Amino acid sequence: EVQLVESGGGLVQPGGSLRLSCAGSGFSFSSYWIQWVRQAPGKGLMWVSRTNNDGSSTNYADSVKGRFTISRDNARNTLYMQMNSLRAEDTAVYYCASGPVVGAPEYWGQGTQVSVSS
Amino acid sequence: EIVLTQSPATLSLSPGEGVTLSCRASQSVSSYLGWYQQKPGQAPRLLIYDASKRATGIPARISGSGSGTDFTLTIGSLEPEDFALYYCQQRSNWPYTFGQGTKLEIK
Numbered sequence: 001e002v003q004l005v006e007s008g009g010g011l012v013q014p015g016g017s018l019r020l021s022c023a024g025s026g027f028s029f030s031s032y033w034i035q036w037v038r039q040a041p042g043k044g045l046m047w048v049s050r051t052n053n054d055g056s057s058t059n060y061a062d063s064v065k066g067r068f069t070i071s072r073d074n075a076r077n078t079l080y081m082q083m084n085s086l087r088a089e090d091t092a093v094y095y096c097a098s099g100p101v102v103g104a105p106e107y108w109g110q111g112t113q114v115s116v117s118s
Numbered sequence: 119e120i121v122l123t124q125s126p127a128t129l130s131l132s133p134g135e136g137v138t139l140s141c142r143a144s145q146s147v148s149s150y151l152g153w154y155q156q157k158p159g160q161a162p163r164l165l166i167y168d169a170s171k172r173a174t175g176i177p178a179r180i181s182g183s184g185s186g187t188d189f190t191l192t193i194g195s196l197e198p199e200d201f202a203l204y205y206c207q208q209r210s211n212w213p214y215t216f217g218q219g220t221k222l223e224i225k
Contacts, residue, residue: 037162045154045162047149047214059212095161103209104152104167106174111161 002026002107004096007104009112016086016116022079022109030054030074034100036081038092039111048094049081050103064090086116120144122206122217130225133198139191139220140212141206146186153182156203156219166191167209172186196222 003019020036049070051058058070069082077095090104093113099106121144141151149169153171154162164173166182166212168170169189193200206217 044218045156045207045216048212048214050212061213097161099164099202101167103150103214104164104173106164108161108163 004098004107004109006094006109006112007097009094009114011115011117012086013118014087014116017082017084018086018114020081020083020094020096020112020114023094024077024079024098024107027098027107029077029098029108032098032100033103034079034096034098036079037095037097038114039095040089040092045090046092051079061083083114086114088116090114091116096108119213120147120211120215122208122215124204124206124217124220126220128221128223130223131196132225133196134194137193137196137222139204139206139222141184141189141191141217143187143189143208145194147208147210150208151182151184151189152207152209154205154207154216155200156205162205165204165217194207198224 003025006022033052036048038048039045041092049060051070067085071080093111095107095111097105125140131167134218148183151169156162165176169184170182181192182191204220
């Protein structure tokens with residue numbers, strides 16, 4: 001069974017940091033691009049960041065560039081996102097997603113909630 | 119950034135009816151357009167990728183078409199589980215972008 005399980009979310013003050021993790025199983029984790037997609041409360045979906053199969057290529061949305069860093073550890077089948085200088089507008093459910101078609105992920109986690117508030 | 123505009127915002131229909139949802143891109147995305155279904159409290163589910171290819175396990179009553187800037191998602195006969203939010207998404211250019219969504223509700 002394919003699984004992606006996110007963790008690391010929580011409540012943090014503006015300017016603070018969090019590190020999200022996403023553990024994959026049941027598929028060839030190291031073969032596929034993987035990404036973070038977020039959804040603010042009551043809003044639509046936004047692609048945050050992505051990385052290729054070996055982590056050598058990364059892309060970020062302009063709104064998080066310079067503040068968020070995506071990385072992966074294929075030996076542990078785990079994706080990470082280090083989030084620094086968090087802002088209220090980063091409040092969202094963060095999903096990790098992957099699959100064999102680049103940019104059309106078939107596998108999604110259940111999401112982890114990040115809340116930025118004082 | 120490519121902007122995707124979905125129409126209509128909301129559709130009220132009955133089970134058994136057919137429906138077509140639309141998605142228009144601000145510039146050509148070739149055939150790199152996908153559709154997702156999302157239910158409250160759940161992650162998105164990939165239905166269609168590359169305009170017309172069904173994802174794993176998606177029934178044949180769900181189909182997609184289009185190319186360039188105009189795309190449609192068609193559900194042939196609505197089942198109760200089809201009432202949800204639908205998003206289109208392009209993977210032609212980074213940043214990948216989603217439309218704002220179409221809510222399919224039960225009349």
